[in-house]
Amino acid sequence: MHIDQAILNKVNEWLTPTFDEATQKEIIEMMTSAPKDLEESFYKNLEFGTGGMRGIMGVGTNRINKYTLGKNTQGLSDYLHKSFPNEQLKVAIAYDCRHNSDTLAKVVADVFSANGIHVYLFSDMRPTPELSFAVRYLKCHAGIVLTASHNPPEYNGYKVYWQDGGQLVPPEDGAIIKLIEELKYSAIKFEANENLIEYIDKEVDEAFAKSTIENASFNTPATAKANLKIVYTSLHGTSIKAIPNVLEKAGYTNVQIVPEQAEPNGDFPTVKSPNPEEPEALSMAIALAEKTGADIVVGTDPDSDRLGVAVRDLDGNIKLLNGNQTMVIMTAFLLEQWKRNNKLTGKEFIGSTIVSTPMMLELAVAYDVECKVGLTGFKWIAKFIKDFPELQFIGGGEESFGYMVGDAVRDKDAVAAILLVSEIAAQAKASGSSIYQELMNLYVDFGFYKESLISITKKGIEGANEIKQMMVELRENPLTEINGERVVCIEDYQSSKGKDFMNDEEFEITIPKSNVLIYYLEDGTKICARPSGTEPKIKFYFSVNAPLSNVDEAKEVESDLDNKIANIIAAMKLN
Incomplete structure (x- = not known):
């Protein structure tokens, strides 16, 4: 096959003495036996997306390896020295259960230490939210976690946190990426200064657990806690290091x-995908709950930032909630707790994202707090906390099964969220209700909001081009009607422009640019199209709603809403 000269130039660079013999040998083998793999490995450089940098492990510029991560770390080291002159720089590093996460974490620690930066390296795998907490607890300038979240076993990744404990956001992200792109691989300092690498564990673990319990506990009686039957799964991930301990304490x-599923394992042998968004991932936990009569099922992804929740519905059957539903339940509970304790002063806010349920806006109005809505990814909610110090953050989430309770952790946090949802379940059960009943009550008050997501996977070079073309088509030939409903507004976050067709007005979008399109229909339906920043997918998000006069009509209304979503998907020819 023909390989583009620009790709061959990159390949030839990786065959120089800057790269170790094992790397060169693997590249030479690919040149003869797998030229297509060679092309995929070098046709582009891995990029930072919504959740940092993720990719398949292997050799090449488009893969996760010691050189791509070393280059990131060298660029970040240079930027830290430039940003904090004459300070003793400190960074914290954590890693998850994935293959090579521990060795890659040590490579990253080596590069930081070689640049004169003090490194706090966790002695074993830890949940991502604990790294976010540790950055502020240890007064670090930055933090790194080696994880690919819920991606398949062949993936790994690199998330960067700033000194506020949140992930990189503008302007730091652009400046750091520019430095990394300008770096030559030969500039990476791999020779560690072991005197600058300090291993951490128990002290930070205990501080993290204490902070979590303080933030996510709400005076639940001991008897109510004892009466709640919980089934928990870590899906072979890192949350086993924190959640059992936090729940017990x-x-x-x-x-x-x-x-x-309790033993950490980067192969994730009992699930197709270690993602609690996928119903199959919690099937073993649900089976155990059915067998033992448990009230609630909770599970986390490998790095413990996402949580899945399944509860008993009004007929007593275990039902998996979606991320929008868990977000609404937790936010409503927090708002009610703050109200009861006279803590709402008008200077509080909750957080959400542009692809999440509009019901969050309804909750904010009802409790007279602000709802700040940002792009996909918790880094934007963390940025709100930093940008608006005069406002107090209550809680916030996104549809992809993430939630953040308070501001001690500045990223989605399944550890605190599981404790919070346990508090809600225990209090509801003690009062003769349930989480599901409380959700239905919210739908009576605010309308029944139902959301759904379709992910279309397109792998490789051709796939990336197909996804690009789909977005081009949606922009150049915008839909004017979907499933018989008129499109009344389109928001294009790439051009930062919106069009209100009802009033024939254009408007500016102040949220940072992103490759997202949102259609609003006459009946209140919302449809978002967004290519994933970390996976070879394009995602379509659907939100529909209808009034619910009483809980007895919930099944019928939900069925109607499900049919409506199915008809929209068919009308858009996405199935």
């Missing part, structure tokens, strides 16, 4: 752990 003693 918080007083939840009736916790069953799915034994087959």
Whole structure:
């Protein structure tokens, strides 16, 4: 096959003495036996997306390896020295259960230390939210976590946190990326200064657990905690290092752990995908809950920032909630707690994202707080906390099964969120209700909002081009009607412009630019199209709603809303 000369130039660079023999040998083998793989490995440089940098592990510029991560770390080291002159720089590093995460974390630590930066390196795998907490607890200038979240086993990744504990956002992200792109691989300092690498564990673990319990506990009686039957699974990930301990210290003693999934394992052998967004991922936990009569099922992704929740519906059957539903339940509970304790002063806010449920805006109005809506990714919610110090953050989430309670952790945090949802379940059960009943009550008050997501995977070079073309088509030939409903507004976050067709007005979008299109229909339906920043996918998000006069009509209304979403998907020819 023909390989573009620009790709061959990159390949030839990787065959120089800057790169070790093992790397060169693997490249030479690919040149003869797998030229297509060679092309995929070098046709572009891995880029920072919504959740940092993720990719398949292997040799090449488009892969996760010691050189691509070394280059990131060298660029970040240079930027830290430039940003904080004459300071003793400190960074914290954590890693998850994935293959090579521990060795890649040590490579990153080596490069930082070689640049004179003091490194706090966790002695074993830890949840991502604990790294966010550790950055502020240890007064670090930055933090790194080696994780690919819920991606398949062949992936790994590199998330960068700033001194506020949140992920990189403008302007730091652009400046750091520019430095990294200008760097030559030969400039990476790999020779560690072991005197600058300090291993951390128990002290930070205990501080993290204490902070979590303080932030996510709400005076639940001990009897209510003891009566709640919880089934928990870590899906072979890092949350096993924190959640059982936090739940026990918080007083939840009736916790069953799915034994087959308790051992950390980068192959994730019992699931197709270690993603609690996928119903299949929690099937073993749900089976255990059915067997033991548990009230609630909770599970996390490998790095413990996402949580899945399944509860008993009004007929007593276990039902998996979606991320919008868990976000609404937790936010409504927090708002009510703040109201009861006379803590709402008009200077508080909740956080959400442009692809999440509009019901968050309804909750904000009802409790007279602000709802700040940002782009996909918790780094934007963390940025709100930093940008508006005069406002107090209550809680916030996004549809992709993430939630943040308060501001001690500045990223989605399944550890605190699982404790919070346990508090809600325990209090509801003690009062003769349930989480599902409370959700239905919210739908009666605010309308039944139903959301759904379709992800279309397009791998490789051709796939990336197909996704690009789909967005081009949606922009150049915008839909004017969908499923018989008129499009009344389109927001294009790439051009930062919106068009209100009802009033024939254009308007500016102040949220940072992103490759997202949102259609609003006459009946209140919202449809978003967004290529993923970390996976070879394009995602379509659907939100529909209808009034619910009483809980007895919930099944019928939900069925109607599900049919409506199915008809929209068919009308857009996405199935």
